[in-house]
Amino acid sequence: xxxxxxxxxxxxxxxxxxxxxxxxxxxxxxxxxxxxxxxxxxxxxxxxxxxxxxxxxxxxxxxxxxxxxxxxxxxxxxxxxxxxxxxxxxxxxxxxxxxxxxxxxxxxxxxxxxxxxxxxxxxxxxxxxxxxxxx
Amino acid sequence: xxxxxxxxxxxxxxxxxxxxxxxxxxxxxxxxxxxxxxxxxxxxxxxxxxxxxxxxxxxxxxxxxxxxxxxxxxxxxxxxxxxxxxxxxxxxxxxxxxxxxxxxxxxxxxxxxxxxxxxxxxxxxxxxxxxxxxxxxxxxxxxxxxxxxxxxxxxxxxxxxxxxxxxxxxxxxxxxxxxxxxxxxxxxxxxxxxxxxxxxxxxxxxxxxxxxxxxxxxxxxxxxxxxxxxxxxxxxxxxxxxxxxxxxxxxxxxxxxxxxxxxxxxxxxxxxxxxxxxxxxxxxxxxxxxxxxxxxxxxxxxxxxxxxxxxxxxxxxxxxxxxxxxxxxxxxxxxxxxxxxxxxxxxxxxxxxxxxxxxxxxxxxxxxxxxxxxxxxxx
Numbered sequence: 001x002x003x004x005x006x007x008x009x010x011x012x013x014x015x016x017x018x019x020x021x022x023x024x025x026x027x028x029x030x031x032x033x034x035x036x037x038x039x040x041x042x043x044x045x046x047x048x049x050x051x052x053x054x055x056x057x058x059x060x061x062x063x064x065x066x067x068x069x070x071x072x073x074x075x076x077x078x079x080x081x082x083x084x085x086x087x088x089x090x091x092x093x094x095x096x097x098x099x100x101x102x103x104x105x106x107x108x109x110x111x112x113x114x115x116x117x118x119x120x121x122x123x124x125x126x127x128x129x130x131x132x133x134x135x
Numbered sequence: 136x137x138x139x140x141x142x143x144x145x146x147x148x149x150x151x152x153x154x155x156x157x158x159x160x161x162x163x164x165x166x167x168x169x170x171x172x173x174x175x176x177x178x179x180x181x182x183x184x185x186x187x188x189x190x191x192x193x194x195x196x197x198x199x200x201x202x203x204x205x206x207x208x209x210x211x212x213x214x215x216x217x218x219x220x221x222x223x224x225x226x227x228x229x230x231x232x233x234x235x236x237x238x239x240x241x242x243x244x245x246x247x248x249x250x251x252x253x254x255x256x257x258x259x260x261x262x263x264x265x266x267x268x269x270x271x272x273x274x275x276x277x278x279x280x281x282x283x284x285x286x287x288x289x290x291x292x293x294x295x296x297x298x299x300x301x302x303x304x305x306x307x308x309x310x311x312x313x314x315x316x317x318x319x320x321x322x323x324x325x326x327x328x329x330x331x332x333x334x335x336x337x338x339x340x341x342x343x344x345x346x347x348x349x350x351x352x353x354x355x356x357x358x359x360x361x362x363x364x365x366x367x368x369x370x371x372x373x374x375x376x377x378x379x380x381x382x383x384x385x386x387x388x389x390x391x392x393x394x395x396x397x398x399x400x401x402x403x404x405x406x407x408x409x410x411x412x413x414x415x416x417x418x419x420x421x422x423x424x425x426x427x428x429x430x431x432x433x434x435x436x437x438x439x440x441x442x443x444x445x446x447x448x449x450x451x452x453x454x455x456x457x458x459x460x461x462x463x464x465x466x467x468x469x470x471x472x473x474x475x476x477x478x479x480x481x482x483x484x485x486x487x488x489x490x491x492x493x494x495x496x497x498x499x500x501x502x503x504x505x506x507x508x509x510x511x512x513x514x
């Protein structure tokens with residue numbers, strides 16, 4: 001499953017992907033200790049509570065680092081090479097890997113301000129990616 | 136006051152390179168025979184067995200059972216560990232602790248792999264919950280590329296500076312008869328090598344190898360009575376960031392600095408006491424991070440430090456990866472870094488001997504760049 005190139009939807013991560021389909025980036029907020037967390041997990045890594053609610057994020061953040069794949073490690077990505085992958089710092093705290101659109105933009109300097117966009121795929125899932133805000 | 140409660144009495148290295156007729160276990164046997172010969176210790180003395188499964192070893196966490204049966208060892212202390220490139224150092228630490236506690240007297244740490252012939256490409260996607268493959272994030276080079284690009288963006292580090300790490304490693308490998316990549320490399324060669332994951336080029340990446348390495352850890356007294364000058368463990372450390380995305384500065388790998396400062400404290404030394412260093416180089420950028428984490432240069436200045444290569448080669452301020460490292464000697468996931476550290480402290484590195492080498496720092500890192508271990512070796 002770690003080589004999955006499409007979301008594998010489970011009871012655990014369904015709210016995340018439903019949020020994407022609705023045009024919102026939603027992350028888990030621990031109702032016991034208040035930690036906002038990503039990646040999606042069963043329990044809070046700080047206080048171990050299973051109680052969490054899904055909160056919408058502003059979708060804003062900044063690029064910590066953006067790299068460019070010139071090699072296709074997976075056949076599903078072969079026709080998109082070269083493409084970027086970015087480590088994004090969300091305004092609310094958590095970090096996630098994603099892409100900056102358009103994917104063939106290969107140099108995105110650290111500190112570039114971005115906001116989330118959602119790209120619908122043929123299998124009905126929307127993938128969160130980011131676009132520069134120009135700020 | 137240095138720790139020095141255990142020592143490395145023997146090192147053994149199998150043939151390295153592309154060895155399609157071999158298995159991880161057959162290569163491990165070759166390495167053990169070499170380590171026994173090196174140390175003069177008899178196999179019957181070995182009462183500890185610690186193993187790292189190779190990428191092509193089929194046994195998984197039961198690896199130690201297969202190795203023990205294959206090598207004919209019934210240990211009082213055993214187990215397997217998988218921390219990628221941090222494993223060699225971590226297993227030596229576990230062996231040293233067992234020896235110091237009196238739970239074993241001679242511990243064999245061993246690793247064998249056929250990653251090259253077995254076709255392991257280290258290309259999988261990481262990510263918990265949702266795979267990073269959803270965003271096209273695959274393979275080990277990418278994790279290092281993230282740190283490399285941010286280091287470049289923040290501190291002005293250049294691809295050419297990364298190239299000096301590769302060129303220097305190749306120069307050192309050319310002086311090592313056991314190294315698998317010995318043809319000269321220039322900065323122009325490095326710059327002309329194809330981009331893999333920008334900013335990392337082909338020559339920023341380590342090679343993939345078949346081979347095995349065995350290390351014998353014993354008490355200072357037993358080591359002193361063995362065939363070779365004993366190499367004492369002055370200090371050791373670990374540091375981990377098991378929550379990758381949960382660690383704000385994961386890209387900078389701050390746990391690696393913690394790992395080394397713990398070892399300095401244990402050894403009672405500071406960075407200026409280190410004479411030679413074997414710094415885990417799965418990718419060239421790794422060396423720049425280690426130079427900063429080990430306190431050899433301030434944060435952000437490692438690129439300038441390696442520029443031109445003079446400071447990190449023989450006669451320079453800090454010769455590093457004196458056998459060629461993962462980049463050019465052979466990719467034994469850090470096990471050969473320990474071997475070269477031992478050779479330097481013994482004064483047996485031949486043409487590559489760093490004059491007056493009394494203390495060697497050996498580092499390792501692995502998995503999703505979230506594990507780190509280090510050893511400080513001395514006489």
